[in-house]
Amino acid sequence: MGRMETTKTSGRPRLRVGMVGLGMIFDDTYRPVFEQLRRTGLFRRDFGLVEVELSAVASRTGARAQRLKQSAGARLADFASFIGSNPVPELIEHGVDVVCVATPDDRHFEAACHALSAGKHVLIEKPSVLHLRELDELVSLARQKGVLARVVYHKLADPDHKKLRTHVVDGVLQHVNNGYCSLLEPKQISGSQFAEWITGRNPGTYVAVHYIKLIDFTFGPPHPQPLAPEAGARGENAPLSPLEGRGVGGEGWRLARVQATGQRGLVGPATGPTWDSVQLQVVYAYPDGREAAFDIHTSWVMPDNFPGYVEQEVQFRFDNGIWNAHQRKRGVEVAIEDRTPNELKNTPNHHYNGTFLEPWGERSQRGYGLEVIERFFEEVAFVEFGGPAGERERRLEQMRALHYSDLSTDRNTVAIVQAMEALLSEHAAGRPGGIVKVNDEGGGLVLHAAGSTTGTVLYAGRV
Numbered sequence: 001m002g003r004m005e006t007t008k009t010s011g012r013p014r015l016r017v018g019m020v021g022l023g024m025i026f027d028d029t030y031r032p033v034f035e036q037l038r039r040t041g042l043f044r045r046d047f048g049l050v051e052v053e054l055s056a057v058a059s060r061t062g063a064r065a066q067r068l069k070q071s072a073g074a075r076l077a078d079f080a081s082f083i084g085s086n087p088v089p090e091l092i093e094h095g096v097d098v099v100c101v102a103t104p105d106d107r108h109f110e111a112a113c114h115a116l117s118a119g120k121h122v123l124i125e126k127p128s129v130l131h132l133r134e135l136d137e138l139v140s141l142a143r144q145k146g147v148l149a150r151v152v153y154h155k156l157a158d159p160d161h162k163k164l165r166t167h168v169v170d171g172v173l174q175h176v177n178n179g180y181c182s183l184l185e186p187k188q189i190s191g192s193q194f195a196e197w198i199t200g201r202n203p204g205t206y207v208a209v210h211y212i213k214l215i216d217f218t219f220g221p222p223h224p225q226p227l228a229p230e231a232g233a234r235g236e237n238a239p240l241s242p243l244e245g246r247g248v249g250g251e252g253w254r255l256a257r258v259q260a261t262g263q264r265g266l267v268g269p270a271t272g273p274t275w276d277s278v279q280l281q282v283v284y285a286y287p288d289g290r291e292a293a294f295d296i297h298t299s300w301v302m303p304d305n306f307p308g309y310v311e312q313e314v315q316f317r318f319d320n321g322i323w324n325a326h327q328r329k330r331g332v333e334v335a336i337e338d339r340t341p342n343e344l345k346n347t348p349n350h351h352y353n354g355t356f357l358e359p360w361g362e363r364s365q366r367g368y369g370l371e372v373i374e375r376f377f378e379e380v381a382f383v384e385f386g387g388p389a390g391e392r393e394r395r396l397e398q399m400r401a402l403h404y405s406d407l408s409t410d411r412n413t414v415a416i417v418q419a420m421e422a423l424l425s426e427h428a429a430g431r432p433g434g435i436v437k438v439n440d441e442g443g444g445l446v447l448h449a450a451g452s453t454t455g456t457v458l459y460a461g462r463v
C-alpha cells in the first residue's frame with residue numbers, strides 16, 4: 001500500500017484517531033493521553049510535530065460519549081459519536097487513520113477486523129483476541145494492508161519489569177526455572193464495573209494475561225531488536241542492535257503445556273460458566289530438556305476495601321538468583337480519615353498512572369500506563385511521517401520488529417488464553433482436570449480431558 005492519506009492542516013501532519021469502547025480503561029489511560037496530545041502535539045526529531053486528535057468514538061449506548069463531550073469541552077477535539085452493537089464501520093466511514101479498540105475482551109476481534117480491512121493502524125487492549133485463528137486473520141490483514149496491528153500490555157513498560165528484562169538480557173539473571181504471579185481485583189470489578197458482560201467470563205483472561213505476556217516477552221526466545229527509530233531519521237539502514245542473535249532472555253524455549261482450574265459461586269452459580277478466581281499453570285521447555293513452570297493466580301472477588309486498587313505480586317527464580325516484586329508496596333503508605341482505603345488507597349502505585357501537581361505548577365497525569373499508548377502513536381507517526389514516502393515500507397518493518405506489542409508476536413499469549421478458556425469450559429461442562437499440550441503430534445493446541453486417551457484439537461497449525 002502507498003503512503004497513507006493523512007489530513008494536513010496548514011501543512012502539519014495529523015493522525016485522526018477512532019476510539020472503540022469508552023469504559024474504565026479509556027477514562028484511565030486514553031483520555032489523559034488524548035487531552036495531553038491535543039495540548040502539546042506529538043514531537044520527535046524524525047517525524048517533527050504531528051497532531052493527534054480524537055476524531056470519533058464508538059460505544060454501545062453513547063451515554064459515556066455524551067458525558068465525555070460535556071466534561072472534556074475544548075480539551076478534546078469535537079469528536080463524532082457512533083453507537084450500537086456494531087458501530088465500527090460508521091466510525092471508519094467518518095474518516096480516521098488509526099483505531100484503538102477497548103471493548104470487552106470477547107469483542108476485540110470484530111472491531112479490529114473492520115479497522116484493519118479498511119487499512120487503518122490498530123491498537124487493541126489486552127488480551128488482543130481469544131483464539132489463534134483470529135490472531136492469524138488480523139496479522140494477515142495488517143500485512144496485506146500495510147499497517148500496524150499492536151496490542152497494549154502496559155506492564156512491559158513498568159520500570160521494575162524493564163529492569164527485570166534488562167538483567168535477563170544482560171545475563172545478570174540467568175536461566176529462569178519457575179515463578180508465581182498473582183493479580184487480585186476487588187469485587188466491584190465483577191459486581192458492578194463489568195456486570196454487563198461478566199456472564200461466561202473469567203478473571204484469568206482479564207488479568208493473568210498481563211503476566212503471561214510479561215513471562216513470554218521477558219524470558220522468551222531471541223529476537224532482533226532494532227535500534228531506536230531515530231536511527232531511521234539519520235538515513236541509516238535500519239541497523240540491528242548488538243542484541244540480535246545473542247539470545248535475548250531465555251535460551252530458545254518453547255511453550256509446552258497449560259493447565260487451569262478455578263472457583264465459582266460468588267459472581268455466578270457454583271456450576272455455571274462464570275468464574276470468581278482462576279489458577280493457571282504454564283510450562284515452557286528448553287531445548288536441553290529442562291523446563292520452566294509458572295503459576296498465575298487471579299481473582300475479581302477480593303474485598304473492595306483493599307489497601308491498594310489491585311493486589312499484584314511476582315516472584316521469579318533463576319539458576320543464580322531470585323526476583324521478588326510487589327506492584328503496590330513500592331514505598332508509599334498513607335492513611336487519611338474517611339478517605340482511605342476506599343476513595344484513596346493506603347498503598348498507591350503512582351508509577352502506573354497518577355495525577356500530580358508538578359513542581360512548576362502544572363497539573364498532570366502520567367505513568368507507564370499512559371506512556372505505552374503515547375508510544376503507539378509515535379510508532380504510527382514514525383511510519384507515516386518519519387522519512388521519505390518511498391521508505392515507508394522499511395519503517396513499517398522496523399516497527400513490526402518491535403516484539404513487545406506487535407500482534408504477530410502475541411501467539412504464545414493468545415495460545416495460553418485460548419487453552420485456559422477451553423479448560424475452564426470443559427470444567428464448567430463437568431470435566432475438570434484437563435491439560436492442553438502445545439505443538440504435539442495431534443496439532444498446535446490439543447486439549448486432553450482428564451482420563452481420556454484422545455485429544456480435541458483447538459488449533460491445528462503450529463503455535
Ligand SMILES: NC(=O)c1ccc[n+]([C@@H]2O[C@H](COP(=O)([O-])OP(=O)(O)OC[C@H]3O[C@@H](n4cnc5c(N)ncnc54)[C@H](O)[C@@H]3O)[C@@H](O)[C@H]2O)c1
Binds near residue numbers: 023060105107125
Ligand atoms: N490495560 C489494562 O490494565 C486494562 C485495564 C482494564 C481494562 N483493560 C482492557 O480494556 C478493555 C475494556 O475494558 P474496560 O475496563 O474499559 O471495560 P468497560 O466495561 O468499562 O467498557 C467497555 C466499553 O466498550 C463499549 N462496548 C461494548 N461493546 C461494544 C461494541 N460491540 N462496540 C463498541 N463499543 C462497545 C461499552 O459501551 C463501554 O464503553 C478490555 O479488553 C480489558 O481487558 C485493560
